[in-house]
Amino acid sequence: MKWPMTLAPAAAVLAAACLLTAAPVAAQDPLPSAREIIERYVEAMGGREAVLGHSSSRSTGTFSMPAAGISGTLLAQSAAPNLTVLRVEIPGLGTSLTGFDGEVGWSVDPNLGARLLEGNELAALREGSSQLAAVRDPSLFQERETVELAEMGGEACYKVRMLWRSGRETFDCFSPETGLLVGSISRQSTPMGEIDVVTLMERYSETGGVLAPTRIRQQMLGQEQVMTLDSIEYDVVEPSVFDLPEVIRTLIRDRQGG
């Protein structure tokens, strides 16, 4: 989780109910199945082949917490099958890194230091890092179930309950109109406890044959974080960017007793 300030600090969960409220569903309009909704979503993005056809992606942009006047830059890189590293630089705070190299989930934060992720925090990163997560591949889930026609960020959407292999439960909401993912609701594990997070996907744009959101708003604990992507490039990432930082290697050696 990115630190507000205490000043603190801070973060509180925007009650999901505020953004995601049930809407009456006409009896004559049965809800589509989760499989149908997700298949349409994948097609709307450009198709499974287009999405999974890229071996890596590199996104650059900005990170901000507008209400607190906090802004910085972000660099998100990922590669098949499940590699990822996210770098956020915020003036006055420093550089935060989070990554998964296929085995190890890790974080280096200027305030909290370096640490190896564990438990639900690691599970979420592991599952989210999978390239297959982009297409919500059935292999990642125990269950996928359409719950209701709801509203999120002012937009109607099919709310789909996703029970991941790890046992985590999240909710995705897909537009009946475009098929695209409107947003999601999750409970994120952090060292500070669990935090409910509402994520809104906006401003879809096509690059490399894939339609992807270029603005992602995350609302938690009454605060909003905005990630705006200026560029998305595919198949340009050097494998070495996923190498574990030396501080993380040290932690691993320490854990292994060597």
Add this chain to the structure above:
Amino acid sequence: MPSHRSRPLPRLAKALFLAAAVAPVGGCASPGPGPGIAPGPASISEAEALEVFDFAWTRIHESYYDTTFRGLDWEGVRDELRPVAGASSSADGLRAVLLDMLSRLGDSHFGVIPAEHADALNPEEVVGGAGEPGTVGLELRVVGDRILVSRVGPSGSGQRAGVRPGWGVESIDGVPAHQLLAVLDDIPEARRLAEARVAWGAESRLAGRVGDTTVAAFRDGGGALHPLVLVSEPMPGVPVRFGNLPTMFSLLEAEEVPAGRGCAAVIRFNVWMTPILPELEAAFLAMRHCQGFVLDLRGNPGGVAGMAMGVSGYFMTEQRPLGIMTTRQGVLRLVSMPRRVTADAQPMEPFTGPLAIIVDGQSMSTSEIFAAGLQALGRARVFGEPSGGQALPALMQRLPNQDVLMHAFADFVDPQGIRIEGRGVIPDVTVPLSRDDLLTGRDAALEAALEWIGVAGLGNPPRERIEDPSPERPTTPTGREQP
């Protein structure tokens, strides 16, 4: 001799907290042009004033941690003050109304920082030149009915002019000390906070922009009066700006001093901002061979709360809650994050020996979260005077007129469930500041901490108290009376 001052800048590291302090101590009782509301004739239309008022009221209405507003009729406050805000003809007038509104909550961490202060300085443009915030290198405290010099910086104009700890401030730019102290009589119920305000306000008067001169009169221990001309010089430390906070200058000092049969590491830093971390780690590594550590948080008004988790990790071997933040939407734990690796990737173990923390009435916010948490866990022994009791997590939000609204969004209790707001951290060993000690160059609180380290460091290191912690009763060190 007249002083030559351009328009003063607030002591930026403390401006935020002064602004915060305005609310609980009664709004506009500030003795002069302190950092609360900037003087300025800027006019404002009724529509603009109402937009700002409504924004601030609504933000708090939606985020205040207690939906009952602790018994306050928050909507009634709006109904009463909204027309007053609409009738404001100036930015200053509107700010006064906002501060009145915020003061009704009776909490810390509610305030308004004028846009011109919040945006006064770009840290990347700081060169220590004329026009930038300056300092004369003197720290002040209120002791009894006097404003005393509590610390003299090693290279400021105050030091060069011969000012010594314990000297009393008689006047600053012609304003007599008794006038600066008058506010204490107005708000006896918030004495500790009021003393901090008076001291910071006096520091703000002493310091101007780099190159400014101030005429101040001090009385030494023998009763002699010393009228002096002090020149403001560049602020020491690293300029840092985080979000909507004003630019601050973070400064860390570290030294190894004798304690017991060995040494103690004494680390002092003035604000919880990230730039101190590399220096803190370097000091930690260089002095971890000592018997114990002293973290001197006197005068430290807080900063980024998350830093308390990482800094405590130098002294905690396990993740333990330092405290609980309760917001409307949920509960979060601030936990210690044990440090197992240095920034340059060397393995490291947290220090498990004696840890002393020194606080005083100017230790606030993150300093209190840190001290209260480690004290409650039994990991640290706290020395000094009760802290400021200003311990609510807060956010800084721009208002439509670009002023910054500071508002608490969470309540905070220590690991034992004790609310620190309004109470402060009560030292295990209370050591009041006295003029006699200052005049003789004695730091009694540090002495007490070192004495404890000297003894405790010889035996088994104190253990982290994990289960069923019971509060340690304050004790009396070296024959001192507790207040």
